Amino acid sequence: MGATASDAESMRIRNRHRKIRYGYMMGMFLALLWGLWYVPGSLMWLIDPFLGLYESVAETNGDTTAMIVTAVLISGANALMATVVLTIWNAHLRKFREIKRTIVEFRAVSKYLLLAAVFAGPMAVFGSYLATGFAGAAFSAVAALAFPLVGTALTARFAGQKLSGRAIAGIVVVVAGCMCIYVVGLIDELRSGGMEAMGYVGGLMAIFGWGLEGLVVAKGMDISEPDAAFHIKMLSEVAIWWIVIIPILILAGFPIQDYVLGIFTDPAALLVVTCSGFAFGYCTICYYKAYPMIGAGRAMGLSAMNAMVAVIFLFVLAGQVPAWTVVAGGALCVLGIFLMFYEKEENLESIRGEQGASA
Amino acid sequence: MMEGRPMKFRLLEVFGEGERWNCEVIPEMQREYGMGDRYGADTINFDIIEMATCGFLSRIDVKVDSEGLYREGSLLIRYRITDLGRAQLEKIGKNLRKKGARA
Structure with missing residues (x-):
């Protein structure tokens, strides 16, 4: 005995601090793993069987079609391997029964996770591949980085998640900082006059795809366990690529079937795809764990940092020296994160601002 | 109505029936869901914390566990369902899978 009410109150504040720190840590790991994922993610384009598929489709249908078809196989392989990683993770955490309980409740919860897979995947x-192909890599990256702004607006409007002015400012500054990284490339692309309308369509699909994923995930995560939710979302994504899109492309005459086996028999390909699956799988875990703790907006804002992390990894691993815009962008990112992190913790007691009244 | 359904569905229902301490609810859920060990208890406690962060439960009292009701020295929290939580519970109730159709 002997514990007083004030002991309990100070313990509660410590617990709240730990919880928020945990949410932010998950957000940081998300950005780190996403940035790291770009290393195997871009390596896949350079190795067989993906390169073989690209060359074979390019010969008959041109480069852009080849890029899209190869992107489908790469996305499918990545989703499959990430799901394998998540299966091992959830076997260890003994979540299979919760996953089954959640999957069967389609109308109440798992429909949101299926929708998340549709928005995030295809x-x-x-x-983003269309944007890269028809407009340019920098445009595609800037478009992808704008998604936290759309996602934050959507979750505030349709999922009732509340954000302080300071948090919104932080998210905007982080996103602007990350976009700064690509500003020179974007100006070059705009000047070249090579942008095609399909590129803008692709950019919008990327922004709204990830933004809408954020919204439906926020709705699904309210009433499901993060470990179960991301597993169901990834299973849905595997189904979309391997049961719907890849068979359609094969029926349309693209020779994907000749290259699928190569992913598992070629040791180099298997290694790269496994690394990609690990990075992507754990990135998803961190994303979905950050959601209920710090809210969709902050999690998405932090995730934009992946651009910064990718630049750092490319600098360390490939010796690509970053330009001054990258340094400026990095400084903005740090400032934005400080803005977010040092807001009043009471604001984060509940991501919908419910608790305050009763506390 | 929510027995055997996803954990957070059931937790919403349980808190919807009245204010409860986490240390009362956790052992009940452990029995119901066959999660009897320490890890199971932590998982359920974390689910409750997430639901409070989501704004479905609000904290009405706290005390330090000095009698080992949940775990000695840990924080015990008494929760009440919020209007938002009640609306969510109602919404889930309308969209439940029919019991007979269960695999």
């Missing part, structure tokens, strides 16, 4: 990923 819509956003495919859109």
Whole structure:
């Protein structure tokens, strides 16, 4: 005995601090892993069987079609391997029964996770490849980085998540900082006059795809366990790529079937895809764990930092020296994160501002 | 109505029936869901914390566990369902899978 009410209150504040720190840590790990994912993610384009598929489709249908078809196989392989990683993770955490309980409640919860897979997979990923192909890599990256702004607006409007002015300012500054990284490339692309309308369509698909994913995930995560939720979302994504899109492309005459086996038999390909699956799988875990703790807006804002992390990894691993815009962008990112992190913790007691009244 | 359904559905229902301490609810859920060990208890406690952060439960009292009701020295929290939580519970109730159709 002997514990007083004030002991309990100070313990509660410590617990709240720990909880918020945990949410932010998950957000940081998300950005780190996403940035790291770009290393195997971009390596896949350079190795067989993906390169072989690209060359074979390019010969008959041109470069842009080849890029899209290859992007489908890469996305499918990445989703499959990430799901394998998540399966091992959830077997260890003994979540299979919760996953089954959640999947069968389609109308109440798992429909949101299926929708998240549609928005994140075919819509956003495919859109960002279209943007890359028809407009340019820098445009595509800037478009992808704008998603936290759209996602934050959508979750505030349709999922009732509340954000302080300071948090919104932080998110905007982080996103602007990350975009700064690509500003020179974007100006070059705009000047070259090579932007095609399809590129803008792709950019919009990426922004709204990931933004809408944020919204439906926020709705699904309210009433499901993060570990179960991301597993169901990834399973849905695997189904979309391997049961719907890849068979459609094969029926349309693209020779994907000749290259699928190569992913698992070629040791180099298997290694790269496994690394990609690990990075992507754990990135998803961190994303979905940050959601209920710090809210969708902050989690998405932090995730934009992946651009910064990718630049750092490319600098360390490939010796690409960053330009001054990258340094400026990095400084803005740090400032934005400080803005977010040092807001009043009471604001984060509940991501909908419910608790305050009763506390 | 929510027995055997996803954990957070059931937790919403339980808190919807009246104010409860986490240390009362956790052992009940452990029995119901066959999660009897320490890890199971932590998982359920974390689910409750997430639901409070989501704005479905509000904290009405806290005390330090000096009698080992949940775990000695840990924080015990008494929760009440919020209007938002009640609306969510109602919404889930309308969209539940029919019991007979269960696999």
